[in-house]
Amino acid sequence: GENVEQHPSTLSVQEGDSAVIKCTYSDSASNYFPWYKQELGKRPQLIIDIRSNVGEKKDQRIAVTLNKTAKHFSLHITETQPEDSAVYFCAASTGGSYIPTFGRGTSLIVHP
Amino acid sequence: DVKVTQSSRYLVKRTGEKVFLECVQDMDHENMFWYRQDPGLGLRLIYFSYDVKMKEKGDIPEGYSVSREKKERFSLILESASTNQTSMYLCASKRQGTGANVLTFGAGSRLTVL
Numbered sequence: 738g739e740n741v742e743q744h745p746s747t748l749s750v751q752e753g754d755s756a757v758i759k760c761t762y763s764d765s766a767s768n769y770f771p772w773y774k775q776e777l778g779k780r781p782q783l784i785i786d787i788r789s790n791v792g793e794k795k796d797q798r799i800a801v802t803l804n805k806t807a808k809h810f811s812l813h814i815t816e817t818q819p820e821d822s823a824v825y826f827c828a829a830s831t832g833g834s835y836i837p838t839f840g841r842g843t844s845l846i847v848h849p
Numbered sequence: 850d851v852k853v854t855q856s857s858r859y860l861v862k863r864t865g866e867k868v869f870l871e872c873v874q875d876m877d878h879e880n881m882f883w884y885r886q887d888p889g890l891g892l893r894l895i896y897f898s899y900d901v902k903m904k905e906k907g908d909i910p911e912g913y914s915v916s917r918e919k920k921e922r923f924s925l926i927l928e929s930a931s932t933n934q935t936s937m938y939l940c941a942s943k944r945q946g947t948g949a950n951v952l953t954f955g956a957g958s959r960l961t962v963l
Contacts, residue, residue, distance in 0.1 A: 841891035
């Protein structure tokens, strides 16, 4: 089955800096890559996703890039703010069912 | 807004007890999931269901079973709870089919087994 590796496990940045979280996947058939954000004590929520026919997608301060050849994808957050502090999960899924396999999560801490 | 409701936010059970975790969604989603969340291990899939009365094992089904008698309800059952099942359990749902990719999660059920 699919295996998703996520790094780093913890990321500490100063407010205003950029943050990058990287994930790799094993199944070349994977074609959908969502990112979920989980704030402390809350449920995970989708923040951005990308399909395999697209190399990059942006939404305001966040962007995701995908390299299908290398089987890795990354989340980029620019101009980080304290409210970006959360655990971020990447995931990969295949086919019509889109059952995601999650990475282990990255705890992002943004210091004011 | 899709709502996924988990009936119990916090439970404390004893080793060997039978535990039921209930999840209800109100948007007629075909697919429902149970994940287990542990620090450093991420979200691990226990079981999922494509539709009523259907169930599929996920990555860590041992020690768990599920029931999906109605479309809106997906129950996770621990037949004989053990201390290593102390964890946060998250239910999620989504529509079936191409383009229906977004999981909506419940608030979680934190289970402690003594």
